[in-house]
Amino acid sequence: MQSLAQLTGKHLQWQTDVGPLVQRKATHGYTLHDGSETVATGHVTWKRLKNFDFAMESADGTHQVHIDLRDPGKRPAVAWRSGEPASTAAFQLWSEGSFTLCGWITTASGRRLVMQPTSDPGIEYVVFPADGAVLFSVAAAFRIAIGGNPGHMFIAPEESADVELPALVALTFALACEQSLRLHWDAPAALPRL
Secondary structure, three states, rough: OOOHHHHOEEEEEEEEOOOOOOOEEEEEEEEEOOOOOOEEEEEEEOEEEEEEEEEEEEEEEEEEEEEOOOOOOOOOOOEEEOOOOOOOOOEEEEEOOOOOEEEEEEEOOOEEEEEOOOOOOOEEEEEEEEOOOOOOEEEEEOOOOOOOOOEEEEHHHHHOOOOHHHHHHHHHHHHHHHHHOOOOOOHHHHHHOO
């Protein structure tokens, strides 16, 4: 596997087995590809209205994300490297569109970054400092989707020296996927509860 720093400037693709039926609780896998090469793997477990937990393994190590879904209006999220005593990045929701969210990411080094969708409705998000260029973009991944480019990720070449990049990618990808799955909302009565 390559580190994310070695993958800057490339069009990468997340793939998953998450299908169109969203279960109340589930476990799913993800893989990140550079062409035909798998460069990272991910694993998610969720319980609707409770939690969304994602772990991403790459040459950078294992980075974990926890999104607390018990307060849908806030949905605090935190990312850390496995084995480290402190978090690397935390997310604070500031607004939610019809199918998207916007918020602030604060990193352990003190950076404050914006996470916002490229369109509403949409599944792709960009992360950037309030006064700077886009650091990376990432879209939620699904096995079956209509339109867009599910799972697409692009990391700006300037990010190759960012030691917080793996945690930022894991955090943003997890937030994009949870938002698209709408696990912070209860399932409509017409949908079966699995």
